Amino acid sequence: MPVSGNPPPSRTAALRGLSGSLAAPPALVAATVFVVTLGVMLAARRWFDPVLFICVAAAWLFATSAFVLVRTHRNAAHANGETNASISQSALNEARMMAIIRSSMEAIITIDDQQRVVIFNPMAERVFGCSAMDAIGAPLARFIPERFRAAHAQHVAQFGVTGVSDRQMGNQRVLAGLRANGEEFPLEASISQIRDGDTRLYTVMLRDITERVKAERAQRQAREELRELSANLQKIREDEKTRIARELHDDLGQQLTALKMDISSVEQALDASAGAAVRDQLQGMRRLIDTTVASVRRIAADLRPVMLDDLGLIPAIEWLANDFTNRYGIDVERQIETGDARFSPAGATALFRIVQEALTNVARHADATLVTLSLQAKEQAFELSIADNGQGAHRTAEPAAKSFGLLGVRERAHMLGGAVDIHTAHGKGFVLTVTIPAETVQMQEIQT
Known part of the structure; x- marks a missing residue:
């Protein structure tokens, strides 16, 4: 008897042969068993022995039994292989999903139908200032300001029934979150749900938008300040236009009119001895004054029509x-x-x-x-x-x-x-x- 812990060579060979037989196609195994069994029985009996029929039947029974046994073994092995592969693939998919959740730049929180936290990724730890160890098992209301908790619980319950949520990230109102230190902050959120057997799981993706809200508020304030400045500049410009238009119309216009009247008086005062050239020059001056008065009125009207005020x-x-x-x-x-x-x-x-x-x-x-x-x-x-x-x-x-x-x-x-x-x-x-x-x-x- 061998001293080693290994099985004897003949036994090993037999096991290998059995394994090979079980791995062979069932039909080939059945045919082989039938031929071998029939040969053994015929070797012990004569061809014309009355029990020949019984030998054939027994060989056929052994062949059928071998066929069923081999096929059953192969199906069980195949099923076990598929089950193991399915379990392995499921574990791989779960590992991949957890890797994505942990590396996500969004805060991801998964809660059960009792609204208790079951997943709390690292970004959620950073956003809420709370470790996953403290968060898992705690109610989600812990991270919601008290005045919004009832409405949020109702929303999640409604979402579980209808499967519809109006809180999709990027196109909804700003929500409020509560950090572990009691600080409130603005956030955007989206929610989804899956069933795990009889349990319903809700996954919420959160984004801290504190900096964006601050930037938007500063932008609105700057825009309003610019509009106020623009309005003030418009008013100052209108006041200046009104002042200049009034001065052009009342002061310069009246002076030009007086100058035109003086030229007319000079023309009338000239005696007959005045040359035609002098009279033509005076008429040219009067026409130039008329043109200047019209230009002044046009400029004053372009600045601000007097009739707008009057x-x-x-x-x-x-x-x-x-x-x-x-x-x-x-x-x-x-x-x-x-x-x-x-x-x-x-x-x-x-x-x-x-x-x-x-x-x-x-x-x-x-x-x-x-x-x-x-x-x-x-x-x-x-x-x-x-x-x-x-x-x-x-x-x-x-x-x-x-x-x-x-x-x-x-x-x-x-x-x-x-x-x-x-x-x-x-x-x-x-x-x-x-x-x-x-x-x-x-x-x-x-x-x-």
């Missing part, structure tokens, strides 16, 4: 439309229906400047022959529209040079709480529509 917005717009037609030969159809509205000085100035800028753009860029100007009193608002039949513009086209015309229109409308809408297409004209709340442009009645 007569109001509607006469000023009428004068502006007539002056535009006289200068550029472009007809202006007017549709002005404001009822008995009384415009405030700031509102009248803003609307007049918007019309002025829109007509200037038509003259410079539109190549139009007709402009339709409409000012209508709507419900709780005034709607100003300037449309032309010019060449229009491509909405996506880049301007050849920086233009502040439309930007100025938008700023003036914004200062009054209004909105600007533009409709244009190449070859189909340009329509500028400004809607401004009535309360911001009308004269406020003093209550006594």
Whole structure:
């Protein structure tokens, strides 16, 4: 008997043979068993022995039994192999998933149907200032401000029933989280759910947006400060334009008129001995003064029409439309229906400047022959529209040079709480529509 712990060679060979047989195809094994069994039985009996039939039947029984045994063994081995492979693949997938969760730049928290934490990845530890050891098993409400806990629990319960969530990351309202030290912070969140047997698991992905909210708040504040500065500059410029226009109209205009009267007096005082050249020169001076007076009035009107302050917005717009037609030969159809509205000085100035800028753009860029100007009193608002039949513009086209015309229109409308809408297409004209709340442009009645 061998002294080693290994089995004898013959036994090993037999085991190998059995293993090889079990690994062989079942049909081949059955045929082999049948032939061997039949041969053994026939060797012990004669061919014409009465028990020949019994030998054949016994050989067939042994062959069938071998066939069933081998096939059963092969199926069991195959099933075990598939089960082991499935378990191995499941473990590999789980390991990959956990690696993704741990390395994610988003905070990931998984809770069960009792809203207790079962997964708390490293980014969640960093965001909430709490270790996974302390978080796992704790209720999710621990990380939610108290005033939002009831609503959040209701939302999760509703989500579990409907499978629909309105908290998708990036396009929803900002939520609030609670750090371990009691500090609240803004976050965005998305939620999903899966079933694990009879248990429902909810996975929440969180993003701390504290820095983004701070940047947005600073940007809004800077934008509002710039708008306030722009409004103040607009007011200062309007005041300066008004002062210069008044001085040109009242001071320089009157002086030129007086000079013209003096020249007329000199012409009348000259006797018949004065030469024709002197008289022609005096007439030329008078014509030059007339031209200068007209230029002064035009400049003063361009700075700020006196009638805007003296007569109001509607006469000023009428004068502006007539002056535009006289200068550029472009007809202006007017549709002005404001009822008995009384415009405030700031509102009248803003609307007049918007019309002025829109007509200037038509003259410079539109190549139009007709402009339709409409000012209508709507419900709780005034709607100003300037449309032309010019060449229009491509909405996506880049301007050849920086233009502040439309930007100025938008700023003036914004200062009054209004909105600007533009409709244009190449070859189909340009329509500028400004809607401004009535309360911001009308004269406020003093209550006594």
